[in-house]
Amino acid sequence: MGKIALVGLGLVGRAWAISLARAGHEIALWDERPEAIGETLSFANKVLPELDAQGLLDGEAALSVRGRLRRAGSLEEALEGAAHVQESTPEDVEAKRAIFARLDRAAEAEAVLASSTSAILPSLFTEALEGRARCLVAHPINPPYLVAAVEIVPSRWTDAGVVQRTTALFRAAGHAPITMTREIDGFVxxxxxxxxxxxxxxxxxxxxxxxxxxxxxxxxxxxxxxxxxxxxxxxxxxxxxxxxxxxxxxxxxxxxxxxxxxxxxxxxxxxxxxxxxxxxxxLPAEQLGERAAWRDRRLMALAAHKRRAAEEIGE
Incomplete structure (x- = not known):
């Protein structure tokens, strides 16, 4: 499996870490906040055993999956050798333009540059880039380690081969790609x-x-x-x-x-x-966090059920 660089480790970035490491990829973790890497690793330490208990690690030990998550000391270190870069920084178009300019300069020439944005059209932050043909959106439905759908959204200058490669990568990782033909506000x-x-x-x-x-x-x-x-x-x-x-x-x-x-x-x-x-x-406000954790446990049980039902009944 190829190396993937995760840039931005908030709720979405750290969830991608679980999903893509489970699929066998070596994951380089980087965030402007160095402490976010430790938070992501702690999150993995908590979630992976829960996924294992539901049979959602494809028979692999939690520690083995956790071992594919690696700290990167710099953005350049994270990008070195990565075939796919998944950016998950805050939802701000100017911030996206700035980080994608850095990614385009520093990433491997053939690396795909994908954003997790849920609302910003890819054309709005990639137009000025020399490597804009390799840029698109790969938007997960959070958390991606439990919800399979991922939206693949090209701009009008995204190379068709990049769309195909990205779709194939996520499908191989157990996701269900929604491969759009062109961008529109709100995606699908x-x-x-x-x-x-x-x-x-x-x-x-x-x-x-x-x-x-x-x-x-x-x-x-x-x-x-x-x-x-x-x-x-x-x-x-x-x-x-x-x-x-x-x-x-x-x-x-x-x-x-x-x-x-x-x-x-x-x-x-x-x-x-x-x-x-x-x-x-x-639901009192002080119970929101507890209820969100309940939701994720229910999603784990549902994901496990859907896997079993697909095997026993068929897709």
């Missing part, structure tokens, strides 16, 4: 999530349902199917004649709904006061 995942959130806010703003009602609709309804198949496969199986039959049966219903979705609920002010009050009544 946040555009889908955004559409759902907009409707969730509208339903609560108009008093049709509480925040918990909306959560139940997803948690105990749509998400059960969506955890192992997407919306197009869902509707293909929800009408006797498949997807065309479904569209013919239900297009009018969705067309009638559409006109009532053409406005935005305010995500602030009194509306947010109400939503926050409902959420804090169910």
């Amino acid at each position: 995942v946040n555009r889908l999530q955004g559409a759902l959130l907009e409707e969730a806010f509208r339903l609560v703003a108009e008093g049709f349902a509480t925040t918990e009602d909306v959560d139940v609709a997803l948690r105990e309804g749509l998400a059960l199917r969506w955890s192992f198949m997407g919306p197009f496969e869902t509707i293909d199986l929800n009408a006797p004649g498949g997807v065309r039959d479904y569209a013919q049966r239900y297009q009018r219903t969705y067309a009638q709904i559409f006109s009532s979705t053409q406005w935005r609920a305010d995500w602030s002010g009194p509306m947010m006061d109400r939503i926050e009050a409902e959420r804090r009544a169910r």
